[in-house]
Amino acid sequence: MKFICLTLLLISGITDSRSEQFDVVGPADPVFVVAGEDVTLPCSVKPNISVVDMRVEWFRPDLKDSQLVHLYKDHEDRNTDQIQFYRGRTKLIHQELQRGNASLKLSSVQVSDEGLYRCFIQSKSWYDDATVDVRLEAVGSPPVITVDGFDHSERLHLQCQSEGWDSEPVLEWLNSEGVSLSSETTEVQRNTDGFSVKHTITVHHRADKIHCRVKLRRHMLETMIVTSSKSFNPWRTSIILSSIAVALIVIAGILIAAFGHKYKEYDKQQNKNRGKKQEHDQLQTEISRKQEEHDQLQEEKDRKQQQYNELLQNENKKIAQEHNQLQEEKQRIQEERARLQDMNKQINQDYLGTYTGTSNHLPVVERVGLHIIKFVRDSMQARTNQQGKKTKK
């Protein structure tokens, strides 16, 4: 009886512990996330037994110090030791725990969220874990369709390009019915901005919508171009118009550059002008200074001139006075001379009269002397007459 009981207990114990066994399952592939978005990191137990009474721990095995991302224990979340930058961004759905679903919700993904996550689930008698690889995803730019040209057989050459993907995206052309069209040429490039793709296609011209779709994982971007059934003219027009637009933009760019240059030149000119103006002002002051000097000199000159004139006048007056004096002197001398001549004549007459009247009474010598004097006087008289005639001539 005792043995039977022990066997039963053992069997029940084995079944009990077997019922406690589970596998923790994570995603087979990396989970791609876009920065700023929310993401769910999948983790569940198989079989789908409830993990409500278990310990559920999410942590980062690739980080060194603190590793805890989220901890559920004793029926509640215990996140006091959580890594700082996960605070308030992690969530376990408790209803889901009943269904063996321990997926972690992470909101507003950051670049630092990229890495390995471990989902560790432990019961009283069993534990297991699974790893989730979280990778930041770079979604490329929306595709751009370019009309590459058209030919005489009314065929349109289109090109579709998209860049900035974290790995090679799938690009496909679709018509308006959603039928895939095969690309003519395909090109993939990888540079620092990630992957870029470029495909070309030639479509026979008719009214249609051509889609270019770029896909990577759960991301899909699409652009469409509408072609017209009218002749090629609208295309040509649109191409011409876009050429004109490009030309205008180029011209505007040139104008802006030129304006910038001109403005710079203008500025330079302005500066130069300012310098010139200063120079001009300096010259102006110099001129007025010179003018002042000139005025002073003029004054000086006038003063000197006046002095000179006065001096000259005085001198002239003095000379005139002297001249007058001299004239007077001369006249006086002439008068004196005339008087002397008169006197001389008188004397002569007196003397001759004395002697002519009484010549016979005089001694011979005296008579001879008298003759001589007479002769001299006559000849003198003759000479004076002659001179008078000469001067008359």
Ligand SMILES: *[C@@H]1O[C@H](CO)[C@@H](O)[C@H](O)[C@H]1NC(C)=O
């Ligand atoms: C476990 O999964 C099965 C189907 O696989 C489902 O029928 C059952 O309801 C699930 N149990 C719980 C607790 O969700």
Ligand SMILES: *[C@@H]1O[C@H](CO)[C@@H](O)[C@H](O)[C@H]1NC(C)=O
């Ligand atoms: C597990 O729970 C998450 C929410 O936390 C949910 O998005 C997901 O669909 C669930 N998985 C399953 C298999 O039910």
